[in-house]
Amino acid sequence: MTLQQVVEEKQHRLLRRRHRPAPVRRVGRHDDGPPVPQRGLDNLLEERPATAAAPGMERQDQRSRIASLQVAGDGDRVEHLAVSGHVDCLCRDAGSRAGLGKCRGRHRKQRQDGGKLHSRDDSASGSGGVTVRTRFAPSPTGYLHIGGVRTALFNWLFARRHGGRFILRIDDTDQRRNVREALQPILDGFRWLGLDWDEGPEVGGPHAPYFQSGRQARHQEAVERLLAGGHAYRDYATADEIQAEREAAQRRKQRFIYSRRWMAETPAEAAAFESQGRRAVVRLKMPREGVCAFDDQVRGPVAFEWALEQDHVVQRADGSCLYHLASAVDDHDFEITHVIRAVEHLSNTPRQIFITRALGYDAPAYAHLPYVAEPGSAEKLSKRKLNAYLQHPDFRKLHEHGAAIMSALGESPPPQSFNPLVVEFYRTVGYRPEALLNYLLLLGWSLDDRTEMFTTAEMIAQFTLDRVNRSAASFDALKLLAFEERYMQRLPAEARVAAVVPFLQRCGALPPSPTASDLGRVSRVVAAAGERIRVAGDIVNYTDFFQSDRAFPYDEKAFRKRLRADGAAARLERFRAALETVEPYDAETLNGVMHRFVEAEAIPIGRIVHAVRVAVTGKAVGFGLFEGMEILGRAACLARIDRALEELERSAAERV
RNA sequence: GUCCCCAUCGUCCAGAGGCCUAGGAUUCAGCCCUUUCAAGGCUGAGACACGGGUUCGAAUCCCGUUGGGGACGCCA
Numbered sequence: 214m215t216l217q218q219v220v221e222e223k224q225h226r227l228l229r230r231r232h233r234p235a236p237v238r239r240v241g242r243h244d245d246g247p248p249v250p251q252r253g254l255d256n257l258l259e260e261r262p263a264t265a266a267a268p269g270m271e272r273q274d275q276r277s278r279i280a281s282l283q284v285a286g287d288g289d290r291v292e293h294l295a296v297s298g299h300v301d302c303l304c305r306d307a308g309s310r311a312g313l314g315k316c317r318g319r320h321r322k323q324r325q326d327g328g329k330l331h332s333r334d335d336s337a338s339g340s341g342g343v344t345v346r347t348r349f350a351p352s353p354t355g356y357l358h359i360g361g362v363r364t365a366l367f368n369w370l371f372a373r374r375h376g377g378r379f380i381l382r383i384d385d386t387d388q389r390r391n392v393r394e395a396l397q398p399i400l401d402g403f404r405w406l407g408l409d410w411d412e413g414p415e416v417g418g419p420h421a422p423y424f425q426s427g428r429q430a431r432h433q434e435a436v437e438r439l440l441a442g443g444h445a446y447r448d449y450a451t452a453d454e455i456q457a458e459r460e461a462a463q464r465r466k467q468r469f470i471y472s473r474r475w476m477a478e479t480p481a482e483a484a485a486f487e488s489q490g491r492r493a494v495v496r497l498k499m500p501r502e503g504v505c506a507f508d509d510q511v512r513g514p515v516a517f518e519w520a521l522e523q524d525h526v527v528q529r530a531d532g533s534c535l536y537h538l539a540s541a542v543d544d545h546d547f548e549i550t551h552v553i554r555a556v557e558h559l560s561n562t563p564r565q566i567f568i569t570r571a572l573g574y575d576a577p578a579y580a581h582l583p584y585v586a587e588p589g590s591a592e593k594l595s596k597r598k599l600n601a602y603l604q605h606p607d608f609r610k611l612h613e614h615g616a617a618i619m620s621a622l623g624e625s626p627p628p629q630s631f632n633p634l635v636v637e638f639y640r641t642v643g644y645r646p647e648a649l650l651n652y653l654l655l656l657g658w659s660l661d662d663r664t665e666m667f668t669t670a671e672m673i674a675q676f677t678l679d680r681v682n683r684s685a686a687s688f689d690a691l692k693l694l695a696f697e698e699r700y701m702q703r704l705p706a707e708a709r710v711a712a713v714v715p716f717l718q719r720c721g722a723l724p725p726s727p728t729a730s731d732l733g734r735v736s737r738v739v740a741a742a743g744e745r746i747r748v749a750g751d752i753v754n755y756t757d758f759f760q761s762d763r764a765f766p767y768d769e770k771a772f773r774k775r776l777r778a779d780g781a782a783a784r785l786e787r788f789r790a791a792l793e794t795v796e797p798y799d800a801e802t803l804n805g806v807m808h809r810f811v812e813a814e815a816i817p818i819g820r821i822v823h824a825v826r827v828a829v830t831g832k833a834v835g836f837g838l839f840e841g842m843e844i845l846g847r848a849a850c851l852a853r854i855d856r857a858l859e860e861l862e863r864s865a866a867e868r869v
Numbered sequence: 870g871u872c873c874c875c876a877u878c879g880u881c882c883a884g885a886g887g888c889c890u891a892g893g894a895u896u897c898a899g900c901c902c903u904u905u906c907a908a909g910g911c912u913g914a915g916a917c918a919c920g921g922g923u924u925c926g927a928a929u930c931c932c933g934u935u936g937g938g939g940a941c942g943c944c945a
Contacts (some may be wrong), residue, residue, distance in 0.1 A: 386944095386945075452943065455943090463871095467870080468870080469941080479941050496943095515871070515874080518872080521871075521872055522872095523941075528943085529943050531943095535945090556938090556939065557939055557940070558940090560872075560941070581874085583874090583875080584936095584939080589880080590937095592938070655881065657881090657882070659881085659882050660883095661893095663883080663894080663895090682882075683876095684874090685937085685939095687880065687881080689881060692880070694895095695894080695896090696895095743908070744908045744909090751905090771905095820903090822905075823904070826905070832905090833905065835890080835906070837904085838904060838905080
């Protein structure tokens, strides 16, 4: 093929690409050219021949069958479907509400015009005048889970990017526990991370209450409207009867579909069942025909057959409402425009769409994020297996590192929250919240093939749902540590000192109100330690600089190896003599002293350096020895060497 | 079992038909530097699940297979 042909082909394709539906960020001027469905009805037919149409059907028949299904299930969208032949987006019509989320036919990542930077002029709020509103709905479990934070972060970023509002709603319909107590650590976690919420607990808002348990009246009202509209019915089946039907379906290897034998649609029917002593729950009367198709903001068009859906219970006999009803109603009441949540909710979406539409609400746009997987596996992270994950080598590393800091602090955090899968862990040990956020951002999202560090402002400016990945991502503890290191290294000196001081106080190395000279020493130690302090809590490795010369502990093993060696004590004593007169007492000079000493003694430097290090710091490892000696000062160094010599003498005496 | 979703180095991502001899990060290994431990520098190992199709050309589009995951509750 000639170059000319290649060029022509390329141009041809580019021309065609221009007619693709516009990406989200160009909303507002995307009505040029017809949308080209990439995964439209044709493909659905091909992909799902057995379910969407009977096997052996001709293409044309399949198409009309689908079209009729659409009619049954989908009312007013049908004409468009029949005409355009592609699955329309149920989430939001073009131009309505935020004007976001118009069906783009395809939601793969879109090439960004002119480089990687998005500008803010594409913000959704700009086009429709309606504020983007997202929510995160934690249940009060007592701790903030890493997977939940990722979901919350994406919601938060999306709202912030579009100048919208981020709402916290508490899903506490399961009220067995003390909600207040179980909620506090979650709110604390959000605050620590800097994920602020515009409406929700503690801050209130125009749609209060933000606790689901306080919204029962609204839910009740919705149930009544569902009933009145014929979208739900009272059902008098017992749990056992339903179970029997379910098992029968299982035996037939079919999906369970309720027979509606105990359905009561009229007062007379209800009375008849009640006379048998039965009590009613309220079930959705789900369509038994048609397709529920919607356009997921990260996964593209998705379709479910209504007939395969259950008549889900929305209200128990005692009047309490179930999650999906409550959620759909609350999302509407809170004017949520974008429901961004984990994929496990994808297959729950049809019933929520059903409830939403039956109630006459506009459906929000949906975006289903891939879940965060277990370390080294594709399985979803499970809160119940937190302890099991500690067996994973990378996790164990992180956990042990944290545990060592805790033990140096003399603290024993509760094991259920002292886990690298719980945000609290990172806070206790002294990670930077920005590092955690940055790591989590990249778990399922990326800007390009190299940008990795994002300030919060940059995240907000760059975040788009179309660059969210669709496959599960497993949590990599070591990579998170690597991010933490980078953030710590880039922290300005004062900030690093400030991060470290509380840890010194927690272990008693520093008084509650440290003096300027205390802080000066901290800052010198922090500077000398450099990259060795990866996590603020790592400062516990240098507490010897803050302890009295006679109190800091010696590492037994190092003491034995470096100071009990033949001739070590005598050498140390001679080196000590040299220290008495050095002037000035700084690292550079000390280095010179050491080298002259080594030369005079005709020994390799290793024979003396380690002995001095152990004598002066008690440890076998640490940062530059001479920097350390300078920080301690002459008097302390001499005192420490004297103490080491005394201990040597004493132990020698004991051995004799 | 039924439905839905997913599939690029061990892990996280890039890739939107030719810029791919597949790029970055992390991890791992080796070397250099060095008073220890780190850091740093350099080098290296390491992936398009498989099979068909479309095309001059496929990691990329289509179909199938396989594999993985999720949902099928009077849980949230």
